[in-house]
Amino acid sequence: xxxxxxxxxxxxxxxxxxxxxxxxxxxxxxxxxxxxxxxxxxxxxxxxxxxxxxxxxxxxxxxxx
Amino acid sequence: xxxxxxxxxxxxxxxxxxxxxxxxxxxxxxxxxxxxxxxxxxxxxxxxxxxxxxxxxxxxxxxxxxxxxxxxxxxxxxxxxxxxxxxxxxxxxxxxxxxxxxxxxxxxxxxxxxxxxxxxxxxxxxxxxxxxxxxxxxxxxxxxxxxxxxxxxxxxxxxxxxxxxxxxxxxxxxxxxxxxxxxxxxxxxxxxxxxxxxxxxxxxxxxxxxxxxxxxxxxxxxxxxxxxxxxxxxxxxxxxxxxxxxxxxxxxxxxxxxxxxxxxxxxxxxxxxxxxxxxxxxxxxxxxxxxxxxxxxxxxxxxxxxxxxxxxxxxxxxxxxxxxxxxxxxxxxxxxxxxxxxxxxxxxxxxxxxxxxxxxxxxxxxxxxxxxxxxxxxxxxxxxxxxxxxxxxxxxxxxx
Numbered sequence: 001x002x003x004x005x006x007x008x009x010x011x012x013x014x015x016x017x018x019x020x021x022x023x024x025x026x027x028x029x030x031x032x033x034x035x036x037x038x039x040x041x042x043x044x045x046x047x048x049x050x051x052x053x054x055x056x057x058x059x060x061x062x063x064x065x
Numbered sequence: 066x067x068x069x070x071x072x073x074x075x076x077x078x079x080x081x082x083x084x085x086x087x088x089x090x091x092x093x094x095x096x097x098x099x100x101x102x103x104x105x106x107x108x109x110x111x112x113x114x115x116x117x118x119x120x121x122x123x124x125x126x127x128x129x130x131x132x133x134x135x136x137x138x139x140x141x142x143x144x145x146x147x148x149x150x151x152x153x154x155x156x157x158x159x160x161x162x163x164x165x166x167x168x169x170x171x172x173x174x175x176x177x178x179x180x181x182x183x184x185x186x187x188x189x190x191x192x193x194x195x196x197x198x199x200x201x202x203x204x205x206x207x208x209x210x211x212x213x214x215x216x217x218x219x220x221x222x223x224x225x226x227x228x229x230x231x232x233x234x235x236x237x238x239x240x241x242x243x244x245x246x247x248x249x250x251x252x253x254x255x256x257x258x259x260x261x262x263x264x265x266x267x268x269x270x271x272x273x274x275x276x277x278x279x280x281x282x283x284x285x286x287x288x289x290x291x292x293x294x295x296x297x298x299x300x301x302x303x304x305x306x307x308x309x310x311x312x313x314x315x316x317x318x319x320x321x322x323x324x325x326x327x328x329x330x331x332x333x334x335x336x337x338x339x340x341x342x343x344x345x346x347x348x349x350x351x352x353x354x355x356x357x358x359x360x361x362x363x364x365x366x367x368x369x370x371x372x373x374x375x376x377x378x379x380x381x382x383x384x385x386x387x388x389x390x391x392x393x394x395x396x397x398x399x400x401x402x403x404x405x406x407x408x409x410x411x412x413x414x415x416x417x418x419x420x421x422x423x424x425x426x427x428x429x430x431x432x433x434x435x436x437x438x439x440x441x442x443x444x445x446x447x448x449x450x451x452x453x454x455x456x457x458x459x460x461x462x463x464x465x
Contacts, residue, residue, distance in 0.1 A: 011414040014178060018340070028174040030414075053402035054344075056122075056410055 001040040002063050003048050005032050009059035016051040016060050023048060024060075032059075068246070069108075076101035080108050081138060081354065081377070082246060087451030091394065094382040103368050109140050109246075112356075112375040113368060116382035118389035118406070120366065124357060125378055125410040131357035132161050133413060138356050138377055138453040139245035150259065151294050155302035158413060165412065167286050168299060172416050175223060175277050181419040188219055188424055192431035200435055203465035204442060207323070207432075208457045212315035215428055219420070220307040224300060225276025226265055233257070238308045243450045243458075255301075262300040266293065277303065303417075310352050311421045313456025314407075315428045317350035320447065321396060322429075323440050323462050328398055333437040336430070342398040343426045348405035349396045351381035352454050355409065380406045381455065439464035 003023055005016070012030020016023070023044060026032045040048045040062070052060045069080045075093050080086065086093055094116045097104050104114040115121050124131050136158055153160050156168035174180065195214055199205040217231045217238075226234075240254025266282055273279035281296045322329040332342055355378040359370045370376070384405045387393040408415035415421065441447065445461030 011411060012173070012418075013408065013414060014419060017178065026178055028177040028179070029170060030173055030177070050401060054404060056404045056406050058404075 001045050001048060002038040002065060003034050003040055003051065004038055004061050004063065005034055006059045006061070007031065007033070009057045011057050011059075013056050015054040015056070019051045019054060020044060020047040024051065076104050077106070078108070079104045079106045079114055081114075082452050087449050087455065090381070090451075090455070091385060094379075094385055095394075097382075098386065103366055105368065110375060111371065111373075112377060113365075113370060114377040114379055116379050116386070118383040118386040121379055121383035122406060122410045124365070124376055125406075125413070128161060128412060130360055130363055131376060132360050133159055133165070133357060134161065135159070135358050135375070136355050137245060138354050140375065141245070141251060142248050151298045151301075153295055153298055155298045155305065156295055157299075157416070158302055158306065159298070162412070164295075168295065169412075169416060171281065171284055171286075171291075172299065172303075175280075176417045176420050178419055181423050184219055184223070184420065185423055185427060187222065188215070188427045189431060191215060191218055192428050193435075196432055196435045204461065204463045206460055207319040207439075207462045208312075208316040208460035211432065212312040212319065212428065212456075212460075213458075215315060216311040216421075216424055217308045219424060220304060223276065223307075224265075224278050224303055225269075225274050226261075226278070230261075234304060235308065237261075238305055239450075241305055242309045242453050245452060258301050258304055259297060262297050262304075263293075266296055266300065306415070307417050307420070309454045309456075310415075311417075311424050313352035313450070313454050314347060314350065314421065314425050316457040316460055317352065317455075318346040318425060318429060319432065319462070320457050320460055321346060321350065322433075323460070325396065326440075328396060329433075329437075329439075331398060332429075333433055336433075338398050339426055339430065341400055341403070343422060343429070344403045344405065345396055345398055345400045347407040347422075347425070348384045348390070348400075348403055350456075351384050351405070351407035352456050353407070353409075353415075354379050354381060354453055354455075355413070378409070380409060436464045 010032050014026050016032050017026040024032050025035055048062055067084055069082050072078050072080050072083050097116045102117045106112050157165045195211055217235050218228050221228050237254040237257040240250040244250040269279040269282045278300050357376045359372055359374040361372050363370050385393050408418040439462045442461040442463045447457055448459035450458045
C-alpha cells in the first residue's frame with residue numbers, strides 16, 4: 001500500500017499528520033506531504049486508511065502498489 | 066421578549082438569531098434537509114442557507130463565484146466608502162486571492178504544529194489553575210469561569226498584549242460577534258479592538274518584541290512593508306476569531322459531558338479516546354457559521370442567487386448531515402471516520418485550527434482530571450449565544 005497527497009487539494013487541516021505522523025509530514029504553512037515514497041508498512045495500513053477517511057478535502061488517497 | 070419576530074417558515078423566512086435556533090438548531094436543519102436544503106430569507110437582506118455537507122463544501126470551494134469580502138452572518142450597517150477605516154477588513158478571512166494568499170502565508174507559521182506545541186504548557190498551567198480556583202466550592206459556571214477564560218489569554222500572549230486586559234478583550238469580541246444586530250455594541254467592540262491594536266502596533270515600531278504583532282509591523286512583502294490597515298485588520302482577526310470560537314467549543318463540549326453521563330464516564334475511564342472525542346465534539350457542536358457574498362447572478366440548485374446576496378456557510382449543519390456521517394445526530398466518542406468541517410473547507414480553512422484543537426483537548430483533560438463527575442446545577446439556566454458563533458455563555462454545573 002502507498003499513500004498519496006494531492007497538494008492542490010490540501011488546505012492544512014493536518015488530520016493525516018495527527019493520525020499517522022510516521023506516514024505524513026506537515027510544514028509550517030500547514031501543507032502535508034508523504035514521507036519517503038509513501039510506502040505504508042503493513043502494520044500501518046489501518047492508520048493510512050484512517051487518514052484517508054478523515055481528510056475534509058479528500059486530498060489523501062491510497063493505492064495498492 | 067424575543068429578539069426577533071417569529072419565523073413563519075424556516076425554508077423561506079429563517080432567522081439564525083431566533084431563540085429556538087440559537088438553543089436547538091438541530092431539528093431545524095433536519096427538517097430543511099428533508100424538504101429544502103438551501104433555505105432563504107429576506108431578513109437583513111437576501112440570504113441563502115445551505116444545510117447539507119455537499120452544498121456547504123461545494124460553495125466554500127467555489128471562490129470564483131462566492132466572495133469572502135463580507136463574512137458576517139449578521140450584516141453590519143452600511144458605511145459610506147470614505148468612512149471605511151479598514152478597506153480590506155480582517156485579512157485573510159475577509160479577502161479573496163491574491164491578498165488572501167500572502168496575508169495567510171504570514172499568519173500560518175504562528176499557528177503551525179510546532180508553534181502550537183510550544184503554547185501547550187502555558188495552556189495546561191492556565192486550565193489547571195482555573196479549576197483549582199473553584200474546585201473547593203463544588204460548583205462553577207463552566208462557561209464564564211472556565212471556557213471563557215482560556216483562549217483569550219493564549220491569544221493575548223501570541224499577540225504580545227497584556228493578559229490583564231482579558232476581560233476587556235472578551236467584552237469587545239462579544240460585542241462584535243454576539244450582538245451583531247446591535248450597531249452600538251458592534252461599534253463599541255470593533256472600535257475598541259481596532260484602536261487598541263493600532264496603538265500597540267505603533268508602540269512596536271520602535272520597540273519590537275517576539276510577538277505576532279511585532280512580526281507583522283516589521284514584515285515585508287515583495288520588499289515593502291505591509292499597509293497599516295492590513296496589519297491592524299490581521300491583528301483584529303487574531304483576536305476576534307481566536308477567542309469566542311474556541312471558548313464556545315470548550316463550553317459546548319463541557320455541556321455535552323455534563324448532560325451525558327455515559328460519555329463523560331467513558332472519556333474518564335478511557336482517556337486514550339480524547340483524540341477522536343475532540344474531533345467528534347467539534348463535529349457535533351461546531352461553533353462557527355461564516356458567510357459569502359454572491360459575486361454575479363448565478364443559479365445554484367434551482368436557487369436564483371443575485372449578485373450581492375449573502376450565503377451562510379453553515380458548517381455546523383453540514384457536520385450533522387446524515388448523508389455524510391453515520392449516526393450524524395449522535396456523539397460517538399470513538400468515531401473513526403470523521404471528515405468534519407468545523408474549521409471550514411477550502412482556502413479559508415481556519416488558520417488557528419491547530420491551536421483550537423490543542424486548547425479544547427487540554428481544557429477537557431485538565432477539567433476531567435480534577436472533576437470527573439459533574440452535572441448541570443438543578444434550577445440553573447443554561448444560556449446560549451448564537452448567530453456567527455454558537456456556544457453556552459452561562460453553564461452552571463455542580464460537582465459535589
